[in-house]
Amino acid sequence: MNLTFYKYQGTGNDFVIIDNRQAVLSKNNTKLFARLCDRKFGIGADGLMLLELPQNEEDDFTMVYFNSDGNESSMCGNGGRCLVAFAAFLGVIRDKATFTAIDGKHKAEIKDGLVYLQMQNVSEIEKYDSHLFLDTGSPHHVTMVDDLIHYDVTNIGRKIRNGAPYFETGSNVNFVEKKGEGLFAVRTYERGVEDETLSCGTGVTAVALSMYTTKMTNKEEVSIKTPGGELRVTFKETKNGYEDIFLIGPAEQVFKGEIIC
Template identity: 85%
Template sequence: MNLTFYKYQGTGNDFVIIDNRKSTLSKNNTKLFARLCDRKFGIGADGLMLLELPQNEDDDFTMVYFNADGNESTMCGNGGRCLVAFAAFLGVIDNTAVFTAIDGKHKAEIKNGLVHLQMQNVSKIEQYDSHLFLDTGSPHHVTMVNNLVSFDVTNVGREIRNGAPYFDKGSNVNFVEKESDGLFSVRTYERGVEDETLSCGTGVTAVALSMHKTKMTDKEEVSVKTPGGSLKVTFKETESGYEDIFLIGPAEQVFKGEITC
C-alpha cells in the first residue's frame, strides 16, 4: 500500500500526520507507526497523528496520537497545534476548531499565523523539595537547574523517567532555568521518544504553571524557550487551580510524501 503522509513541526517537535477520515489505517498497527517514526528506516518523527472523523456533533475532527515507539500516548500539545494547522490546510476548519483527543475536548484558534490551543484545566500540582509534578494532559516532572545549556538532559532525564515513583509508566522530565521575569528556558526528556526532544508542548505548559505556582513569576502569560523555538502559555489562577490555559506558537508543514508500507 502506498500511504500519503504529511510532515509537520512545532518548534522542532516533529510529527508524521495522516488523514485517516476514511479509516485507511488500523489504530492497532503499532509496528507500522514505529517504523514510520524511525529516523533511519522510516520518515522520522517524535510522534505520529491520525486525523479522524469527529466523535461528537460539535467536534470538527478527532486527534489520535502515537509516540515514536508506536504506542498510543497521552496528549501532545505541539502535536495538537500541528493537527489544527493540518485541519485548516485540508479545509476541515477555517480559523477555529473543536476536537477530541485522548484527554478530552479541546478548542483552538489560528491567529496571526500562530495556533492557540486550549489545554485541560489543572487542579493539582504536587510540590516536593527537588521538583514539582503535574498532569497537563501528559505527566510532567519539573525541576530547576543551573547552566541548562550544558546539562546532561538525556542521562539524568532517563534516570528520573524510569525511577521511583514513575517506573514503567514513566513521566516526561523537564529541566528549567529562569531567564528573567516571565521568561524561562526548558529542555525536556520525553517518554515514548526516550530521548530529549527539541520541544514539548505539554511540558512547556507544565513549566509555565509550575513557575507561577512556586512564585518564580507572578505573570499569567509566560514565555518559554525550548531548543526548537519559543512558545507562550497564558492561563488564569482560580481557587480550584489553573483554568483557561492556552499553549501558543507556530505549527508548520515541512513536506508531503508517499511511502510504501
Template identity: 80%
Template sequence: MNLTFYKYQGTGNDFVIIDNRQSIVTKNDTKLFKRLCDRKFGIGADGLMLLELPENDEDDFTMVYFNADGNESSMCGNGGRCLVAFASFLGVIKDKATFTAIDGKHYAVIKDGLVQLQMQDVSTIEEYDSHLFLDTGSPHHVMVVDDLDNYDVVSVGRSIRNGAPYYEAGSNVNFVEKATVGVFNVRTYERGVEDETLSCGTGVTAVALSLHTSKMTDKKEVRMQTPGGELKVTFQKNELGYHHIFLIGPAEQVFKGEIVC
C-alpha cells in the same frame, strides 16, 4: 500500498500526520507507526497522528496520537497544534477548531500565524523539595537547574523517567532555568521518544504552571525558550486551580510524501 503522509513541526517537535477520515490505516498497527517514526528506516518523527472523523456533532475532527515507539500516548500539545494547522490546510476548519483527544475536548484558534490551543484545566500540582509534578494531559516532572545549556538532560531525564515513583509508566522530565523576567529556558526528556526533544507542548505548559505555583513568576503569560523555538503559555487561576490555559506557538507543514507500506 503507497501511504500518503504529511510532515509537520511545531518548534522542532516533529510529527507524521495521516488523514485517516477514510480509515486507510488501523489504529492497532503499532509496528507500522513505529517504523514510520524511525529516523533511519522510516520518515522520522517524535510522534505520529491520525486525523479522524469527529465522534459527535460538536467536534470538527478527532485526534489520535502515537509516540515514536508506536504506542498510543497521552496528550501531545505541540501535536495538537500541528493537527489544527493540518485540519485548516485540508479545509476541515478555517481558523477555529473543536476536537477530542485522549484527554478530552480541546478548543483552538489560528491567529497571526500561530496556533493557540486550549489545554485541560489543572487542579493539582504536587510540590516537593527538588521538583514539582503535575498532569497537563501528560505527566510532567519539573525541576529548576543551573547551567541548562550544559546540563545532561538525557541521562538525568532517563534516570528520573524510569525511577521511583514513575517506573514503567514513566513521566516526562522538564529542566528549566530563568532567562529574564517572564522568560524561561526549558529542555525536556520525553517518554515514548526516550530522548530529549527540541520542544514539548504539554511540558512547557507544566513548566509555566509550576513556576507560577512556586512563585518564580507572578505573570500569567509566560514565555518559554526551547531548543526548537519560543512557545507562550497563558492562563487564569482561581480557588479551584488553573483554567483557561492556552499553549501558543507556530505549527508548520514541512512536506508531503508517499511511503511504501
C-alpha cells in the same frame, strides 16, 4: 500500499500526520507507526498523528496520537497545534476548531500565523523539595537547574523517567532555568520518544504553571524558550487551580510524501 503522509513541526517537535477520515489505517498497527517514526528506516518523527472523523456533532475532527515507539500516548500539545494547522490545510476548519483527543475536548484558534490551543484545566500540582509534578494532559516532572545549556538532559532525564515513583509508567522530565521575568528556558526528556526532544507542548505548559506556583513569576503569561523555538502559555489562577490555559506557537507543514507500507 502507498501511504500519503504529511510532515509537520512545531518549534522542532516533529510529527508524521495522516488523514485517516477514510480509515485507511488501523489504530492497532503499532509496528507500522513505529517504523514510520524511525529516523533511519522510515520518515522520522517524534510522534505520529491520525486525523479522524469527529465523534460527535460538536467536534470538527478527532486527534489520535502515537509516540515514536508506536504506542498510543497521552496528550501532545505541540502535536495538537500541528493537527489544527493540518485540519485548516485540508479545509476541515477555517480558523477555529473543536476536537477530541485522548484527554478530552480541546478548542483552538489560528491567529496571525500562530495556533492557540486550549489545554485541560489543572487542579493539582504536587510540590516537593527538589521538583514539582503535574499532569497537563501528560505527566510532567519539573525541576530547576543551573547552566541548562550544558546539562546532561538525556542521561539524567532517563534516570528520573524510569526511577521511583514513576517506574514503567514513566513521566516526562523538564529541566528549567529562569532567564528573566516571565521568561524561562526548558529542555525536556520525553517518555515514548525516550530521548530529549527540541520542544514539548505539555511540558512547556507544565513549566509555566510550575513557575507561577513556586512564585518564580507573577505573570499569567509566560514565555518559554525551547531548543526548537519559543512558545507562550497563558492561564488564569482560580480557587480550583488553573483554567483557560492556552499553549501558543507556530505550526508548520514541512513536506508531503508517499511511503510504501
